[in-house]
Amino acid sequence: MHYTGTIWRPPYEAYSLLIQVTAGCTHHSCKFCTLYEDLPFKFKLSPFSEIEQDLAEASKYYHKVPRIFFTGANPFVLNTEKLKALAKMVKEYYPKYETIGCFARITDITPKTVEELRELRALGYDGITIGVETGDDEMLAFMNKGFQSKDTIEQCKKLEAANISYNFFYLTGISGAGRAEIGAKETAKVFNQLHPRIIESSMLTIYKNSELYEEIQKGNWREESEIEKLIELKILIENLKITTRIVTDGASNLIQVRGNLPKDKEKLMKHLQYQISNVDESVLREYRVNLRHL
Template sequence: MIQYDEPLFRPPSEAYSFILQVTLGCAWNKCAFCEMYSSKQFRTRKEEDIFADIDSMQPYANHYRKVFLADGNAMVLSFDKLSRILDRLNEKFPRLTRVSAYALPKDIEAKTDEELQQLAAKGLKLLYVGIESGDDELLGRINKSENYESTAKALKRARAAGIKLSVMILNGLGGKNYSHQHALNSAKVVNEIQPEFLSTLVLSYPYGEEHFAKKFDGEFIPLNTVELIAEMKVFIENLELESTVFRSDHASNYLVLRGNFPRDKQEMLNRINTVLNDPANAKLREEWMRGL
């Protein structure tokens, strides 16, 4: 039986996947807003231990079609090591259709185009990337390891290699001072990348608002619920996507939005406008529900 190194995180869409830890923690782990791996020191797992976990699941192999490589950015592994892990998974899981992982843009940039294509051919079909924002000033203030250019360049290379993308923008990340530029530039970078999947989460404070504000480089004034939704309006208004599945239905979101771009763009904006025009009677998630 596999013994996971807790805490263990995975995207909601990987609920029925085999979770395989190939790294522990996050290779960057310095973002002001993120506490997911604050209790872990990053390290890569030994290949023999990874293979032992894969082999231990062989009796259940026919039950799994998807595998998610944890922890924070498994794509940081070298091409050779990732390639051998994918080969082992394909050998042991005959019904495997997709392998996915979290990634930082710099992890993608470290691979050649040919290497990305080979990883895709071996089953690495989807990468989850927390873009957080497309605004360079804000990315600097939260100590993100990337900027607009590095994010757009790397993610476009992944798509060109045949790897699908699920990207995330963090609503409220810049507070009142940076809200408008955050929304506009986040839409701009998403438009350039054209990901297959897009989601938004709302900034949360697991250790309290004051803790986050101390890590934020500058004055941070949090948005209230209506202001968060107004920021979402600016973001969605400026999205020009050709074929993207959109979800804003995480527990952190006050207003649940789901749809496909471009088809459902106006419908989602109509829902937002209904809330902004009459916030007192809007049907929003209450604060206690966001912690579920």
């Protein structure tokens, strides 16, 4: 199998067949991100010959695979024709596959028409995971995400029109010290206009090789305390009015939260409030500073 660097996939894709389609990120400019620093290049598309070799190899060991997850920061950046060709390649080796997922940036959806997205849905593309991070436009700009909340709304509505389901990554702590409530409420305003199937919340962890660390040293941004991050997550859940699943499965999360909204809202808020009222900031901080890798 051709894998380059650390292979990232959402926790809920644990049972999917992982096929490398791209490596690295086309944007590679978010100030907080260090996920692809181990690569000697910014972004690379795998040769289709390698992808086919991997599918052929996998098919020798896994005969029935309902879901394939294309790895890389944003394989959905590929144009519609390339994505269609990849789906047809999957079908050659897994005739009974059901769906194909991958990571995507909001900007990957922009050039695709709703009709093109419908064609991709017909070929099985579904459950796309998008790192929207926040609905706080000021912080989206500061962190150089490359899009604003209005773009998230517009492009996700296109996915909905094409019947492509999607999941969000939310980055608790991205708004910075003193802005937790603002960030959570602004995010809820955005999410409440959409229908993410899963909201996977991760907590911001800052590494010294990130551009954000440099901004902190310059006094341009301050990190939220660990308890403030928990308060932010509680405020987000409190203000969400949609039907979705919210989870905190990644290693960056100090407290595990799993539930379905709106059914489990009160239970989740009660759990978070208990943690906020009883945990020791120094204990939480020790975990954060000793977290060597996400």
